[in-house]
Amino acid sequence: MPGTELFGNEERKEINDVLETGMLFRYNNEQQRNGIWKARDFEAEVRKITGAKYAHAVSNGSAAIAIALAAAGIGAGDEVICPPFTFIASVEAVLWVGAIPVFAEIDETLCLSAEGIEKAITPKTKGVCLVHMCGGMADMDSIMKVVNDYNLILVEDAGQAFSASYKGTSVGLFGATGSYSFDFFKIATAGEGGIFVTNDEEIYKLADAYSDHGHNHVGNNRGMEQHPVLGFNYRISELHAAVALAQTRKVPQIREANRRNKKMLQDILSQTEGISFAHVADPDGDSATFLNMMLPDIETAKRTVDEMNKAGVGGFNYWYTNMYHFINQWDHLKNMQTVSKLPAEAFGIPQDYKNLHLPKTQEVIGRLVSFVIRCTWTEDEMKALAEKIATCAKAAMLVTA
Ligand SMILES: *Cc1c(COP(=O)(O)O)cnc(C)c1O
Numbered sequence: 001m002p003g004t005e006l007f008g009n010e011e012r013k014e015i016n017d018v019l020e021t022g023m024l025f026r027y028n029n030e031q032q033r034n035g036i037w038k039a040r041d042f043e044a045e046v047r048k049i050t051g052a053k054y055a056h057a058v059s060n061g062s063a064a065i066a067i068a069l070a071a072a073g074i075g076a077g078d079e080v081i082c083p084p085f086t087f088i089a090s091v092e093a094v095l096w097v098g099a100i101p102v103f104a105e106i107d108e109t110l111c112l113s114a115e116g117i118e119k120a121i122t123p124k125t126k127g128v129c130l131v132h133m134c135g136g137m138a139d140m141d142s143i144m145k146v147v148n149d150y151n152l153i154l155v156e157d158a159g160q161a162f163s164a165s166y167k168g169t170s171v172g173l174f175g176a177t178g179s180y181s182f183d184f185f186k187i188a189t190a191g192e193g194g195i196f197v198t199n200d201e202e203i204y205k206l207a208d209a210y211s212d213h214g215h216n217h218v219g220n221n222r223g224m225e226q227h228p229v230l231g232f233n234y235r236i237s238e239l240h241a242a243v244a245l246a247q248t249r250k251v252p253q254i255r256e257a258n259r260r261n262k263k264m265l266q267d268i269l270s271q272t273e274g275i276s277f278a279h280v281a282d283p284d285g286d287s288a289t290f291l292n293m294m295l296p297d298i299e300t301a302k303r304t305v306d307e308m309n310k311a312g313v314g315g316f317n318y319w320y321t322n323m324y325h326f327i328n329q330w331d332h333l334k335n336m337q338t339v340s341k342l343p344a345e346a347f348g349i350p351q352d353y354k355n356l357h358l359p360k361t362q363e364v365i366g367r368l369v370s371f372v373i374r375c376t377w378t379e380d381e382m383k384a385l386a387e388k389i390a391t392c393a394k395a396a397m398l399v400t401a
Pocket of ligand 1: 060061062063065086087089090131132157158159160181182183192193194
């Protein structure tokens with residue numbers, strides 16, 4: 001979690017600005033706030049880094065993806081193609097806006113593939129919730145072709161890919177709408193926070209209103225503002241925005257360190273036969289928050305994980321058994337264990353989530369072990385880590401199943 005590695009005076013200064021005025025609310029109260037607008041400044045910083053025309057900060061990344069879906073026009077009864085490998089928030093967001101997740105295959109990019117999306121399309125498909133996983137990005141040329149050929153709405157959950165890009169365009173800006181998360185585990189953190197992006201002014205206005213009970217945010221009298229749509233409360237506080245602002249300013253520096261460190265680990269590990277890496281669709285655009293190591297097969301990956309646990313190697317994720325990132329463990333979804341009835345249940349779910357046939361996804365995630373890249377590592381630390389990982393992988397590969 002590189003953002004938190006660099007928490008320091010810059011964050012404290014931004015928070016103190018807010019504490020000085022006591023204006024914790026992001027809107028109105030112009031006199032009392034004394035020119036301090038942290039949410040606005042955070043949004044400007046995100047526009048600068050991503051090139052987005054519009055950015056709107058909200059309470060968290062899960063809210064941002066729900067807003068992105070709704071503002072793009074996805075709602076009750078719409079089928080939305082989703083990846084079976086994602087943080088569960090993307091799937092929850094689709095359900096929460098009343099839509100119906102339909103799962104499709106990913107590939108070695110760790111994201112939905114164009115082929116997977118195409119195979120999952122039905123006459124009821126309204127859109128795609130594309131998730132850019134593990135700091136990298138989907139193969140956008142082939143995905144945009146399917147999206148355009150079938151006239152689908154593309155919404156991008158770039159929750160864990162802030163600052164990543166594909167051929168010069170930031171992920172999150174290929175579709176109608178996109179979102180980033182600034183939770184504690186991301187490249188920059190607000191503590192809790194998220195941000196919605198789009199290049200479309202009308203969509204931005206909808207998202208802005210939707211995230212604050214419909215307020216159109218025109219004028220200085222909050223109680224008398226117009227309310228073009230019904231909404232909800234997904235606001236970010238000025239305190240969270242202050243932290244996010246300081247952190248976002250550090251992202252170019254963090255990304256550079258991440259890339260250098262990822263390359264060093266990868267260079268050492270690639271000398272071991274049998275170790276390969278997930279495909280980065282545009283290496284120049286990698287945010288490099290994870291080193292995504294692929295073992296030859298699932299059994300070898302499991303043994304490598306066992307060896308690493310025995311050797312005390314930490315800081316990695318074996319998503320295949322993770323409760324929140326991989327569909328194999330989503331029993332609550334498979335059994336629709338909901339707190340109260342969701343629209344998807346009322347409309348009927350076209351896929352049997354308990355018996356999905358996604359062999360490519362199973363193979364890719366089964367072979368994948370992801371290491372969190374730390375931006376503060378020293379060369380010696382990285383060399384020692386890479387050697388330990390290689391030793392564990394070699395031991396795992398020596399065993400014949
Ligand atoms: C972290 C994350 C989210 C959720 O963000 P929160 O800020 O924790 O709500 C959504 N999607 C993906 C892919 C994420 O990694």
